[in-house]
Amino acid sequence: MDIQNPSHPHPSNPSRQPAPLTIRDLTRTFRPPRRSAPPVQALRGVSLTLDAGTMTAIVGASGSGKSTLMLCAAGLDEPTSGTVTVMGTELGRLSRGRRARLRAGSVGFVFQNDNLVMALTVRDNVALPGRLRGAPLRRAEVDAALERVGLAAQARRMPAELSGGERSRVAVARVLAARPPLIFADEPTASLDLVAGDRVLGWLREAAAAGSAVLMVTHDAEAASRADRILVMEAGRITGELAGGDPGAVAAAVLAQRSAGAGEAA
Numbered sequence: 001m002d003i004q005n006p007s008h009p010h011p012s013n014p015s016r017q018p019a020p021l022t023i024r025d026l027t028r029t030f031r032p033p034r035r036s037a038p039p040v041q042a043l044r045g046v047s048l049t050l051d052a053g054t055m056t057a058i059v060g061a062s063g064s065g066k067s068t069l070m071l072c073a074a075g076l077d078e079p080t081s082g083t084v085t086v087m088g089t090e091l092g093r094l095s096r097g098r099r100a101r102l103r104a105g106s107v108g109f110v111f112q113n114d115n116l117v118m119a120l121t122v123r124d125n126v127a128l129p130g131r132l133r134g135a136p137l138r139r140a141e142v143d144a145a146l147e148r149v150g151l152a153a154q155a156r157r158m159p160a161e162l163s164g165g166e167r168s169r170v171a172v173a174r175v176l177a178a179r180p181p182l183i184f185a186d187e188p189t190a191s192l193d194l195v196a197g198d199r200v201l202g203w204l205r206e207a208a209a210a211g212s213a214v215l216m217v218t219h220d221a222e223a224a225s226r227a228d229r230i231l232v233m234e235a236g237r238i239t240g241e242l243a244g245g246d247p248g249a250v251a252a253a254v255l256a257q258r259s260a261g262a263g264e265a266a
Contacts (some may be wrong), residue, residue, distance in 0.1 A: 012183065018088030020182040020213035021050040021073060021104075026082035028068050028236075042068040045237040050213040052181065055205060056215045057224035059250060060233035061258045065159045067186065071232070073215065074107060074184050075099045087181060104132035108175035108212075110204070112187040114167040116159045121168050123155040124144065127180040137177055145177035146170075149203065165196045172203045183207055184215040189223050201226045221250040232257050 002131040014035050030044040042065045050056055058066045062207030071077035073084055075091045084091045087106045087232055091099055108129065109115060123142055130137035146152045149169040159167055168191065175183055185198055208214045208228075216227060224230050225247040232240035242249055 008222055012220035013062055014126075017052065018085070019051055020087060021048075021215065022071075022083075022085040023048050023073060024083045024085075026072060026084065027080045028065075028067070028072055029080045041236055043072065043073075043246065045082070046236070046238055047082075047229065048238065050182070050215055051214050053208055053211050053243075054229075055208040055214040055216065057218055057227035057230045057244070057250075059224045059230055061254060062219075064233040066229055066233045066256075068236075070184055070186055070215065070217050071205070074109070075103060097103060101133070104129060107179055108178055108183040108207075109151075110168075110171050110175060110185040110188045110200070112190045114159075114171045116170055118159050120159075122151060122162070123159050124157065124179050125159065126174045126227065128149045129174060129180070141177050145173040145178040146228050149173045149199075164191055164192070168192060168196070168200060171199055175207060176203060179207070179210065183212050183214045185214060185218075187218055187220075187241050188216065189218070189220055194253055197223065198227055205251070210226065221247040221254070224250045234258065 006247065024042050024047050026046045027041070030040040030042060030156055032040065038231065046069055058069065060066050068077065073081045074088055086102060089102060094102065104196065117128065120128065123146065126142045126145055130251050143152065143155070149172055151173060153164060154162060159170065162170070168188070183204070188200050188204065192200060192207050204214050205226060216223070225244050229246045230242050230244060230254045231238050232248055238255050240253050243254060
C-alpha cells in the first residue's frame with residue numbers, strides 16, 4: 001500500500017454517493033514574517049479518502065502537521081496546492097460564502113474549546129446547524145440529542161452556566177442531532193476526565209456507525225485506538241497506517257516516527 005495514498009478509489013458506480021472527504025496531493029507552506037527565514041512546509045503532498053461509516057484518527061507529535069491538515073480539510077485554511085473535495089465538491093472552486101454554506105450543510109465539528117455561541121441557550125446551540133443550512137431540526141430531534149448526552153435538564157441554560165465537560169457534551173449533541181455526513185473532531189478528549197472522554201469517543205463511534213465519516217486529530221493513543229484506522233503523521237507527511245484497537249501500538253508508532261525524523265535531521 002502507498003502510504004501517501006492510504007485509500008484506493010472504488011470502481012465506478014453511478015449509484016454510489018461521493019466519499020465525504022477526498023484529499024489529493026495537499027501541501028501547505030507558511031512564509032515567516034522575516035524574509036531571511038526559510039518557509040515552513042507544514043504539509044507535503046498528503047492524500048487520503050474517508051468513506052461513510054468510518055472513524056479515522058490522525059496522530060503524531062506536535063508540529064507533525066495534523067492540525068494543519070484538519071484545518072485545510074475543513075476549508076478553514078487555504079492549502080498551497082492540491083485539492084480537498086467534500087461530498088463531491090472541490091473546496092478550491094468555491095467562494096468563501098459557498099464554502100461556509102457547504103460546511104453548514106455537510107460538516108460537523110467537535111473542537112477542544114467546544115466552539116459554542118455563548119449568546120444562545122444550550123438547545124439553540126444544538127439546533128443552530130439546522131438553521132444555518134436552511135433545514136431547521138425538529139424540536140424532538142434536538143431534545144433527543146440532549147437526552148442522549150445527559151443534558152436534557154440544561155436545555156434552557158446558557159453555555160456560561162455549564163462546566164467545561166458539559167459544554168463539550170453540547171458540542172457532541174449538536175453533531176448527533178444534525179447527523180452531518182462528515183465530522184471533524186480536534187482533540188475532543190483533551191480537556192475531559194477519563195469517564196467523560198470515554199463517553200465522547202463512544203458518541204463519535206455511534207455517529208460513524210450511523211453513517212458519518214469521522215476524522216479525529218488527537219495526541220491521546222488511547223483515544224486514537226478507538227478509531228477504525230490510525231494515520232501517523234511526521235514532518236507534514238502520512239508516514240504510517242495501522243488498525244485501531246491497540247493504544248500501545250499507536251504510541252509506539254508515533255515514537256518510532258519521531259525517532260526516525262530526529263535521526264534524519266541529525
